[in-house]
Amino acid sequence: MAREEAWLPSSVTETSEPPVHRTRIFADLTPLRSSPDYRRLWFGNTVSWIGQGMTALAVSLQVYDITGSAFSVGLIGFCSLVPLVVFGLYGGAVADTVDRRKLGLFSASGSFSLALVLMAATFAGVENVGLLYAIVALQAVCFALNAPARSSMIARLLPPEQLPAANALSSMTSTTGALVGPMLGGLIVGWWGYRAAYTVDALTFTASLYAMWRLPSMLPDREEGAGKRASVLDGLRFLAGRPNLRMTFLTDLCAMVLAHPRALFPVVAILWYGGDARTTGMLVAAPALGALLGGVFSGWLGRIRLHGLAVLLAVGSWGAAIAVFGLTRHLWLGLLFLALAGCADTVSMVFRNTMLQAAVPDEMRGRLQGVFIVVVAGGPRLGDFLAGSVADLTSPAVAVVGGGTACVVAVSLLALKWRGFARYDARDPQP
Structure with missing residues (x-):
C-alpha cells in the first residue's frame, strides 16, 4: 500500500470544500x-x-x-x-x-x-x-x-x-x-x-x-526506532506528554464515570414513572437511539475544525442532558433528554476518535487505541458503580442530577486548566 498521507502539510486539508458540504444534513x-x-x-x-x-x-x-x-x-x-x-x-x-x-x-x-x-x-x-x-x-x-x-x-x-x-x-x-x-x-x-x-x-x-x-x-510506520519492539509503557509515556490527546480520555471519563445513570434505570422506571421492565427497556434504548440519530444526521460534522472545543461542548451537553433527565418525571420528556445525551455522545466520540487518528504518529496509533478500549470498557462500569453507590447513600435523583452537574463542572475545570485543547485545529493537528 502507498505510504500514509495523513502527515502532509496542513495546506492539504485547507482546500476548499465542494458546495454540498455546506448544506449536508445526513451522514x-x-x-x-x-x-x-x-x-x-x-x-x-x-x-x-x-x-x-x-x-x-x-x-x-x-x-x-x-x-x-x-x-x-x-x-x-x-x-x-x-x-x-x-x-x-x-x-x-x-x-x-x-x-x-x-x-x-x-x-x-x-x-x-x-x-x-x-x-x-x-x-x-x-x-x-x-x-x-x-x-x-x-x-x-x-x-x-x-x-x-x-x-x-x-x-x-x-x-x-x-x-x-x-x-x-x-x-x-x-x-x-x-x-x-x-x-x-x-x-x-x-x-x-x-x-x-x-x-x-x-x-x-x-x-x-x-x-x-x-x-x-x-x-506500522516505524522509521524512527526501527526494529524496536512496541511497548505499552512507551505508549503511556507518549500520552502523558500530549495534553490534547490526554484530554480526549479525561473528558470521556467525566461523562462515563460521573454521569452514567444506566445502572439506575430499573429503579428509576418504577419510582419515577410507575413503569415496569418495558419502561426500563425504553430508558436503555433511548441513548442508543439518540446516538444512532446523531450518526445519521452527522453531515455537518465535517465542517467543524475546532475539534477540541466540539468535544468540550458535546461532553458538557451530555452532562447537562443527564442532569435535566434527573429532574423530569414525565417519561417521554425523560426519554427525549436521554436521546439528546446519546446524540451528544456520538459527536464527542467522532471528534475524539478523529483526534486519536490524525494527531498520533502511525507507530503509536495501536497503543493509543488500546488505551481507548480500556477507557470505553472500564469507564461505564465505574459509572454504574458510582451511580449505584450514591443512589443507595442518598437517592436516585441526587445521583443522576448530581452526576450530570459534576460532569459539567469537571469538564469546565479541565477546559480552564488546559486551555489549548479548545483551540485544537483539525487543519494542524497537535497532540
Whole structure:
C-alpha cells in the first residue's frame, strides 16, 4: 500500500470544500464511495456487530435458563470486562509491532472459531455455564486484539479530511448493533431457539473475515526506532506528554464515570414513572437511539475544525442532558433528554476518535487505541458503580442530577486548566 498521507502539510486539508458540504444534513458517505477497502471493512463490521449483539442477548438468556440466577447473568459482563481491560493495552502494543491486517485477520478468525464452538455446543445439547463464560471471555480477548488494529487502519485507508465522516459511520455501526442485534436475537431465540441465533452470528463473521482478507498489508510506520519492539509503557509515556490527546480520555471519563445513570434505570422506571421492565427497556434504548440519530444526521460534522472545543461542548451537553433527565418525571420528556445525551455522545466520540487518528504518529496509533478500549470498557462500569453507590447513600435523583452537574463542572475545570485543547485545529493537528 502507498505510504500514509495523513502527515502532509496542513495546506492539504485547507482546500476548499465542494458546495454540498455546506448544506449536508445526513451522514457523509464519501469514505464509503472513495475507498473500496474501507467500504468492505465498514460493511463487514456492521454485519458482525449485529451478529455479536444477537449472541450477547442469546448467551444472557441461555445462562438464565440454565441457572435461574440474575447474578449468574451479571457475571457475563465481568467475564468480558477483565479481558478487555487487560488485553486492550496489550493488543494496542501488538498492533504497533506486526502487520495490522494479519492481526485483524487472526483475531477475527479467533472470534469466528469461537462462534462455531458456541454453535456446535448448542447443537450437541451441551448446557454448561462455565463453557459460556469461557467463550465470552475469549471473545473479549479477540475483540481487544482486533479493535486497535482495525481502528489504526482507518487513517491509512482515508485522507484526514474524511476521518470525521468515517468515525460518524463507525458510530452508526456500533449503535445499530446495540439496537438491532438484541432485537433480532430475541426474535430468533423466541422462534427457533439458541441454535439459530448462534448460527446466524457465525455466518455474519464471514463478512468481517472477508473484509480483513481483502485489505492490503499494513505494517506500522516505524522509521524512527526501527526494529524496536512496541511497548505499552512507551505508549503511556507518549500520552502523558500530549495534553490534547490526554484530554480526549479525561473528558470521556467525566461523562462515563460521573454521569452514567444506566445502572439506575430499573429503579428509576418504577419510582419515577410507575413503569415496569418495558419502561426500563425504553430508558436503555433511548441513548442508543439518540446516538444512532446523531450518526445519521452527522453531515455537518465535517465542517467543524475546532475539534477540541466540539468535544468540550458535546461532553458538557451530555452532562447537562443527564442532569435535566434527573429532574423530569414525565417519561417521554425523560426519554427525549436521554436521546439528546446519546446524540451528544456520538459527536464527542467522532471528534475524539478523529483526534486519536490524525494527531498520533502511525507507530503509536495501536497503543493509543488500546488505551481507548480500556477507557470505553472500564469507564461505564465505574459509572454504574458510582451511580449505584450514591443512589443507595442518598437517592436516585441526587445521583443522576448530581452526576450530570459534576460532569459539567469537571469538564469546565479541565477546559480552564488546559486551555489549548479548545483551540485544537483539525487543519494542524497537535497532540
